[in-house]
Amino acid sequence: MSGPLLLLRRLLVVPPVLLAASVLVFALPRWVDVDPARAVLRARTAEAVPDPATEARVRAELGLDRPVVEQYLRWLGGVLRGDLGLGYVSRTPVVEQVGSAATVSGLLTVLALALAAAVGIPAGVYAARRPGGRWDRFLGAGTIAGVAVPEFVLAPWLVLALAVWAGWLPAIGWGGPEHLVLPVLTLAAYPGALAAQLVRAETVGILQRPHVLLARSKGLSGQRVLWRHGARLATTSVTALAGMFVAGLLGGSVVVEVVFGIPGLGRLLHRAVPAQDLPVIQAGTLVVVAVAVTAGVLVEAVATALDPVRRTAERAG
């Protein structure tokens, strides 16, 4: 089976997963005994006292008075036409809300990953030249810290240091390029540490292979050996980072977007949860699952393409 066909076959798994996710997301809030009409009214008007007549009208407005199956099919039909409905609270099209939020989150994530790769990959290669050396141990500790310090700890300290004390950057907000620095720094710590760690392990492995040892003993410098494997190294780490992209899209970004006040997907969902804004939650979840699953499949395919052993196994299977 050729590469593209293989990829296509793997991508076939995405639609059923999305469909399953849509049923799950649609059913979730209906398991609990919370009246969405009441929650929506309270989200629109704080401390609204119960008012059955108004709630009934709002229920009809939102289509919540129909049978659940009909609601689901209506919604699914809309999704297939690219219409995700109106947000319960804002009454503006969900497509626009989720679209602009996903763009913001995507920008943040791509920048953070670029920074992580730019710092993490050279640092990992450098450390691998002398495993166990001073720089290697330093990097080892650094990568542990990069993973172990969560965004909710890192972000306030970065704001304190660079915005409040040094006064170089705005503390919060969104708009200009200056607003990007602190969130991207915060988000980059985790993938950066991971990239450095991966690249280091990979490089150490390469440098210890028999033919490399032979080449080095013949006088070929370590630098040149590394260059030869550079392409492979870069792809491995970029692939791994792309995997990170998926988890990072929401994992770290909810905290970062909430703390810095960034209008991304994470904050959109975080706000929609207490308001029971089902269309927004449903659409946001579908977007995240779609991106995550598709990216996961692509990453897996690239990894297979790079690894001869797995490639053979895959074709046989």
Place this chain on the structure above:
Amino acid sequence: MIVTTPGVRVLAALTTAAALLAGCGSPSGGGTPDPAGALTVALQFPPRSDYAFDADDGKLLSYLGVAETLTTVDDEAAAAPGLATGWEQDGDTWRFTLRPGVAFHDGTPLTPEVVVTALRHVAGVEAPPRSIRGIGFEIEADGADAVRISTAEPDPVMPLRMSSGNLAILAPAAYAGGGAPDYLRTGTGPLVLDAVNGVESAELLRNDDYWGEPAGAARITVRYVEDPQARALAVQAGDVQFAEGLPAAQLEQVRSAGAEVVAYEGARTVPLQLNQSRAPFDDVRVRRAVTEAIDRPVLAGQVLAGSARPAADLFGPAVPWGATEPPAGADAERARTLLAEAGYGPENPLTVQLWTFPNRPELPTLANAVQAMLGEAGIRVEVTVGNYEAQEPEVLAGQYDMFLNSRSYLSDFPDAASTLTSDYTCAGSYAIDQYCSPAYDALVERLNGTVDPAQRRQLFAEAAGMLTADAVGVMLVHPLNTAVLRGATGFTPDPLQVRPVLPQLIPAG
């Protein structure tokens, strides 16, 4: 646009120093007023419903100084002229005379027809604003300069209702689409809403043709920042010149950064609601014991670090009829005696459940403090912080012991009748305490026929006094509002939260 490069900061610092040396130093937060300047402000509540008038966002447009209502209110919480200059009642009808010579931001004039279109629109949506819901609201033009508003029953407070920001009037063009009104450049206020960037920000420009006093700044950028911590940091980093709703713990910090901090009363009460439909709080002695055991001055002063005022009553100093005397501290001895009379003591200890929710961060904190205070008096309290949406049906059905809530006692316009009715009458739709007293209901009933503002205030105070005497719940604290200015002046607090805020602000270099 606010520049935050170090060079400009140094320059600004030098300028300030020079000004101080020249003897024209001004108090913190001040500086030289510069009406041609621009401001950036951080506001607490973003427009979650796209500035819709049937949601809280409706009030936002008035708060920003963009849209205006027929009336506003004065310091005594009485109706004052807005887009209407006068009004008179005739049975179940009120006639409002419109202000002459008012033009919308798009140039069209204010006419009775425009007012009718605007108010009919908002009265006709699925969930009309509370200020005009369920009263049989009708409106029609009356001559060339007036509108007539009628209701099913004679309404004593129509001019006050008309001050609600949900009832602001926009230009005819705003309603042309048939759907939600278009809010860009369609108001009448001192500031023009020029651009909106979702729930993030909005751009306001001064309306040079305003009928009243012009806005203090030529241009205002509004940033909606929900996180209180982030607002405090934005002030400290110099991102914004005005911010509202800062955490108490940060006030000292922003003050030392040179900001002017204004704390003012808010029309809000944090009540500890007690379920009197079942034991143990059906016994007034137990309710009194709880009241005696709780040290409200400590709750306000220490637990909330001065960010609230201890409550003596349902109504606080934010309203003219509110209690101004602080409540007494705790009397654990008296509490124990009352408990013993009710049959509880060391051999038969009282254990109760206290529910609250985390949406307002002071509530879990207060719940913890109440737990400690009642523990001193021998009442064991188990605290559950949960989801309000799930708790509400239970507490409304009387399936709880204690509920720590947070209530604004003025809903949308400065009159307490609706809160007194919904929260404490026998048939009230939000009667969480399950309180039912014919005497109280009769008192509240009298409000329907009372037009005179002074008499109404008298009745409000009496009703609140009755609640306190019956120990219906424990009114714990009235949270204070805060505003911070750093690089701006002119802020006058409005505890009723009806009057616009942004037009007052003047940039100060």
Place this chain on the structure above:
Amino acid sequence: MTRRRGPSLPVIGPVTGPAALPVLLLVVLLLAGPLLLPDPDRADFAGLLAGPSAAHPLGTDQLGRDLLSRLVHGGRLTIGLSLFAVLLTGVAGVAVGMLAAVTGRFGRLVIRLVDVLAAIPVVLFGLLAAVALGPGTGSLLVAVTAIAWTPFARQAHLLTLAEIGREYVTAARALGAGPVRVLAGHVARNLAPPLAAHACVRFASTLLTVSGLSFLGLGVQPPTAEWGAMVAEGREYLFTAPQVVLVPSGAVVLTAGTALWWGRRWDRIGAR
């Protein structure tokens, strides 16, 4: 670079020595702490935001509650939840992964599905569980278990595939050992070190998710002590009483860091 084939479990080596000290200290503190320390919810309005003293070794928070006691009780909850989740997802994931490795076509289908699910971020489940169940410890537990077994399954699947290709398995089967016995006995033994390494990393990431969701208000609710919730509660006192934020933040970072460091040790043992 040959993997150990004998039955001896490489456990003794890494547990002894100074490496075990921080873990031991933590365990003692978490187990014995509640017996020695005051009630973590006990407010003391006379001593708000106090610095360290004999009565309160780490100081007090905004309600005068003992920070050390809250740290310990919060740790029991945060670490307990994370450990429970890792154990649960570990057992489930390893079982699925190993079975998938020996069940041919069906196994390949299962693991394809697992690959897809593994891509979905855990925080998404935190948000959804909060919608369905309301934010709380229950929704938190659902969030960190619903999908978190998939990495274990993938890891166990890959390792088992590699392992059953080796001579010793063939030999054992030739001697008459059934597939379950081979899996449970021989293969599992050699899988232990890399899976322990993986479990350490998963523990760290679960801990960060648990505290992160609580920080966002989607997990454990105040006044219950939980490290992430403590950071959220104390954020506004960052300037006036930094210990309120520093203590729980430091605890999260140190615990996660220790787990990751242990993960690296197990990794080295696995590669030996």
